[in-house]
Amino acid sequence: MSEDLLEIAKRRLYPNYKPTAFVPVRGEGCVLFDAKGQRWLDLCAGVAVSAVGHAHPKLVAAIEEQAGRVMHVSNYFYNEPNIRLADELCKRTGYSRAFFCNSGTEANEALLKLARRHYYAKGEKNRLRVIAFDNAFHGRTLGALSMTGTPKYREGYGDLGPVTHVPYGDLDAVGKNLNADVAAIIVEPVQGEGGVLPAPRGFLADLRALATQNGSLLLIDEVQTGIGRVGKFLGHEGETKADAIALAKGLGGGFPIGAMLTTEELAGALPPGTHGSTFGGNALACAAALAVLKILDEENLVEGARLKGEALGRMLDATAKELPNVCEGARGAGLLRGLVLKKGFIAREILPKIFDAGVLLTAAGENVLRFSPPLVVTEAELADGVKLVRGVLSELKTA
Ligand SMILES: Cc1ncc(COP(=O)(O)O)c(C=O)c1O
DSSP: OOHHHHHHHHHHSOTTOOOOSOOOOEEEBTEEEOTTOOEEEESSHHHHTOTTOBTOHHHHHHHHHHHTTOSOOOTTSOOHHHHHHHHHHHHHHSOOEEEEESSHHHHHHHHHHHHHHHHHHTTOTTOOEEEEETTOOOOSSHHHHHHOOOHHHHTTSOOOOSEEEEOTTOHHHHHHHOOTTEEEEEEOSEETTTTSEEOOTTHHHHHHHHHHHTTOEEEEEOTTTTTTTTSSSSTTTTTOOOSEEEEOGGGGBTBOOEEEEEOGGGTTSSOTTSSOOSSTTOHHHHHHHHHHHHHHHHTTHHHHHHHHHHHHHHHHHHHHHHOTTTEEEEEEETTEEEEEEOTTOOHHHHHHHHHHTTEEOEEETTTEEEEOOOTTOOHHHHHHHHHHHHHHHHTSOOO
């Protein structure tokens, strides 16, 4: 990155992030290049976003084609990609209705508003509380943040509304907090930001049963786990069914789009005027998402994520075994995997060394190196990346 550009960035960008001094100017599949042509293996995919890799020709063509016709008309009118995407997502998931927005946070904000308005309309005006989980991540707007389970993210923002956080996986704690004021339980099938922690077996189905018993909704946040990331189209597929779910990240393959999918029973919860978005579901974003879904099918990427994910899991297990002084173990599902470091190692502090070795990763929680590569990654690329990371870890002084 040139000194000039870095100087402008430091002076002009709002300093709420701490980015690495790296400006990728071009990408191809799982590789990103800087202006000098130096290459990095991207095993983070912009935090589990670039599902079909960088510059996939079919995604690029779909965006170009739609941009050349019509990008945006607002929700005062229909647009064809929006209708087709709603239909496509509902057919793939078994949900019945789609609301589109622009991010994961917004999708979760919609879930929260949906739950509260649903009971408001039924005359249960005090059913406002949500049960969420410690270390959950649902986003940063005040509503979504109220459900996010990391206290430091909520600190300083005042009273964010009635949300009770309980330990992830602790069914008894959920049961103890389920009262007549609980509108919904919200859960991630794998806690992504919280440390790539999969839900215990049967947990989602048990939550479904508890929610139903209590007359509450079950909301599933599939922002990080959805769109094939964990080796099936949705993380909760085959385990249970929610009342509504949130999608984003991989859905647009890098083009910003989020979605809430609901059952037909909830179609009346947010009537016209109760929720909306200027950009949400615009023609360009929906055309991008439709192209992503088509590419997933054509390249068999969801099944691929399962198989390559298993291979990655084995590589990370082997790494953990080889470096027992640095690594605690490995966990995750599909192509969302974490290498858990021993207490005393801070994942974020190791990322610059991994970057210098030519690999892009992110941290999840305090001590987990997160692997969330594009779903088009090859097993050879995974092996290269893990080898480079292992090299970095083997040089670390033990804590
Ligand atoms: C599970 C989950 N929900 C919500 C969000 C927030 O999504 P966004 O950053 O697109 O607003 C994230 C982002 O990491 C996430 O992992």
